[in-house]
Amino acid sequence: MIVGYDLRKFKRYYNTLGLPWGSLENSIDTRLLEKDPSMIIAWKENDHVIGHAIWHESNTEEHRVGSRRDENDRRLLTRLLGQGKQFVELHEVWLRREHRGKGYGKRFFEFFENFAKSRGFDTIVYYADDPAALAICRKRGYREAFAAQSDGRPMFVLCRFL
Numbered sequence: 001m002i003v004g005y006d007l008r009k010f011k012r013y014y015n016t017l018g019l020p021w022g023s024l025e026n027s028i029d030t031r032l033l034e035k036d037p038s039m040i041i042a043w044k045e046n047d048h049v050i051g052h053a054i055w056h057e058s059n060t061e062e063h064r065v066g067s068r069r070d071e072n073d074r075r076l077l078t079r080l081l082g083q084g085k086q087f088v089e090l091h092e093v094w095l096r097r098e099h100r101g102k103g104y105g106k107r108f109f110e111f112f113e114n115f116a117k118s119r120g121f122d123t124i125v126y127y128a129d130d131p132a133a134l135a136i137c138r139k140r141g142y143r144e145a146f147a148a149q150s151d152g153r154p155m156f157v158l159c160r161f162l
Contacts, residue, residue, distance in 0.1 A: 010040050032056060040053075041112070
């Protein structure tokens with residue numbers, strides 16, 4: 001795992017996934033990634049990036065710096081974590097299809113939980129809808145906070161107290 005992957009290289013890799021860079025820019029302020037490249041974690045095998053994760057510091061009031069959470073999200077996170085709680089939010093976890101089912105997800109979550117704890121955080125929040133991601137989180141003891149609709153499909157909010 002490489003913490004702090006170069007943003008230009010990451011952008012090129014991201015586009016190879018068939019994911020438009022604009023979709024990432026719409027969901028997270030990419031200036032945050034430029035300011036703190038440690039928010040990009042790349043998984044490499046044989047000098048090729050095979051997966052990645054993006055994370056950021058967060059709290060129950062703000063999704064990202066300067067971006068207030070909507071009322072439902074704020075209320076649910078406060079009920080789950082407490083008022084004004086700081087935590088690490090996993091924004092995106094992705095692994096190339098041909099590498100799935102080989103234990104990378106489990107190893108990533110082990111790595112990330114230790115990484116977050118070493119940075120002084122005691123809670124991880126992760127919004128997920130992928131069945132494999134949900135299974136890994138459930139096996140690792142993540143609590144399901146709630147399910148909400150996102151683009152017509154269920155979106156689960158999972159949290160783990162470290």
